[in-house]
Amino acid sequence: MAIAQINQVRSPGRRWSFVTKSSPLPGFRLSFGFTMIYLTVIVLIPLVATLLHAARGGFGVFLHTVTAPRVLASYRVTLGSAAAAALLSAIFGMLLAWVLARYTFPGKRIVDALVDLPFALPTAVAGISLTALYAEHGWIGQYLEPHGIHVAFTPIGIVMAMSFVGFPFVVRSVQPVLEDLDPAMEEAAASLGANAWQRVTRIIFPIAFPALLTGTALAFARAAGEYGSVIFIAGNMPMKTEITALLIVTKLEEYDYSGAAAIAGAMLALSFAIMLLVNLLQWWIQRKEGRRG
């Protein structure tokens, strides 16, 4: 009552209510209530439990755990490989998005469908298959090994697996932007004397750039958290090719639940930072689109 009265004083004539605009449709309480309960049980409670466990020993203990040498080495491996994979994903993702959005060629639909294969293929399957391909006697590995290029059980293998799962994010972020591009803009540029290269770098790329960044950030996030496709090809040598996600599993298997929770807390912080970045990028894209009309 008191709150309602205060609100009435602030904005006379209109009581504050949770629903900002009334709708004639039924079912708000049921659908919203179910959504909130389900979200709380499935996502929020487990998330809070993990974060609280990570913080239970105090900040000093948390910091000590997440900066142990083996853990730091795992960050280097994970983040370094994820960054390389994100870069590769950006390049090849952009290429595929470009080809799919701008050109027509036979079999385009199949190619378009195949881009989602890494989303659909179980990560464990991708992992063992990539390992088989790049191992010493594998289809690809047998040609690389004589030249001293070792892919399987090295950081290069980790990058390959992470690129595999990451690049569709770039394609699916950039492709719709390129498809929606207004041809009039390019025609205007061409009629004013811009050559093809200038049209790409001055018109198309600036418009596609936020989407490219979004896709690359998503690819990086996926790569940094990836487990299934990486562990088979990585070799999992502590300090050298051990990723952070695997370290959590190892800690759990050693019944070091606090250590696992602390590292999970660090990984969650990274996930949320990337999520924030992606949301900011989305906001930027929307603002840009709004300005273009």
Place this chain on the structure above:
Amino acid sequence: MSGRGSTGYSAMLRPSGMQRLGRCALIVLALVFLGGFLILPVVAVFAQAFAQGWKMYCTSITQEDVLSALRLTGLVACIAVPLNVVFGIAASWAITRFDFHGKNLLITLIDIPLSVSPVVAGMMYVEVFGLHGWLGPWLSEHNLHVIFAVPGIVLATVFVTFPFVARELIPFMQAQGSDEEIAAVVLGANGWNVFWRVTLPNIKWALLYGTILAASRSIGEFGAVSVVSGHIRGQTTTLPLEVEMLYNEYSFTAAFAAASLLTLAAVVTLAIKKLIEVTSGVHRGPGEEEVES
């Protein structure tokens, strides 16, 4: 561009010839990348699976362990996917048909599972239901098993597939608007009638699309499930986990035979997805109609 400096006429023509060449080069590059990076791993799965002949393949996939893993995978998907379908419909109904405070926050919260590493997702449930977790002592007192048992696998699968249906439906229902539903209500239809007769027929393709994505992920999930499963053969081993166990036991042919079943599921998923895109217009880019002609 080296066409500068020649006569104006040829300078105008040359870029178009160069462009055509560049276009072909880009398409070929994209196809080569796709072939080497996406198709080869799939082919490798089947090649390895049939490496010791058809008979061996049949023996491998009809082993009791593989069959029971297949049953568990099916069971888990049959529980997790419908739960998330109901959630997706409820969430998108609340979000797209009503205006309330904190809507953007809710949408962001729904996206959390997408940015959390699968391993962290699995461990979050250990924090709640594990022996040292919040509910662990109470559960063990009542002889209920969640972690290292089927309920934990279902929960982990629900978590990783949590946003799929909602993320398909929210933009789709937003774009569609609520005019038809409001008309139905004004004409006297009750809530369930509106949903079954108006909303559901309108959203059926987007709903099916999201369901397919959720089902595909739930069949293939590895990281999250591996943390909560305990890897008990014949009891808590899903098909991707069985692949891992066979592989780690050096039964490569059997591992790839089991993996081939998952690969088949992934390919079928992609085909159904594309079919929905082509027939219903869900997720169809603006350029795709021209491909046909």
